[in-house]
Amino acid sequence: MTCSGTHTRIGTLWTGLQLDRPVALTVPDSGLFGGLPVNMPATLQIDAPPWRTYVSAPSTYRGWTSRLVLSPDSLVFDLSFDPDDGPATSITVDCLEGSADQPDAGAIPRRSSDVPDFAEPGQYDAPCVWIPPEPGELTVTARITYDVVFTVSGFADVLAPYVWSSNPLTVRVDELSVVNTRTGN
Numbered sequence: 001m002t003c004s005g006t007h008t009r010i011g012t013l014w015t016g017l018q019l020d021r022p023v024a025l026t027v028p029d030s031g032l033f034g035g036l037p038v039n040m041p042a043t044l045q046i047d048a049p050p051w052r053t054y055v056s057a058p059s060t061y062r063g064w065t066s067r068l069v070l071s072p073d074s075l076v077f078d079l080s081f082d083p084d085d086g087p088a089t090s091i092t093v094d095c096l097e098g099s100a101d102q103p104d105a106g107a108i109p110r111r112s113s114d115v116p117d118f119a120e121p122g123q124y125d126a127p128c129v130w131i132p133p134e135p136g137e138l139t140v141t142a143r144i145t146y147d148v149v150f151t152v153s154g155f156a157d158v159l160a161p162y163v164w165s166s167n168p169l170t171v172r173v174d175e176l177s178v179v180n181t182r183t184g185n
Helices: 003-016
Strands: 024-027 042-047 059-061 064-083 089-097 136-152 155-165 169-174
Touching (some): 003 064, 003 136, 024 169, 042 136, 064 155
Antiparallel strands (some): 059 064, 064 136, 136 155
8 A cells, every 4th residue: 555545544534433522511510600619629521422442434445454543542621711810821630641441421530529629729639620719711621632543454553643622611710609508499
């Protein structure tokens, strides 16, 4: 197979491969308090379906069968925080590395029971957790990096990693002022 034939095969395989776009989520759910409360650690998550291995349909050319295999390698969250008082900042929050075993459904990763209800920035540090320091606007983008392998009849070639991002999720960060703990009222 010539170089241009190889590139054509890879292009054909990419065209037929359909990845699920990640959806960025927060715990607590940003709708619960009308945003994220200041000093309440937020666990950053995605919906589970994109965190899996993807295998393209096989493509056969002159007796050679080729495929693309994409395996999740890392999940990070790119945060852009624009506080009401002060300059905007960009932060990357590391989350998952390697093909971490995660559930096939629901939100991943699960919120750890070790995450405190409230903490000052810098008091608690854990993967996938960000502590809102002050009121402002937060934009969250989940970014999954996949390892890519091109196989041809049993031979494998590692290609450049592929990065797949969520659509941005924008939420308000504000002071927690009132919480109704009584149900039915």
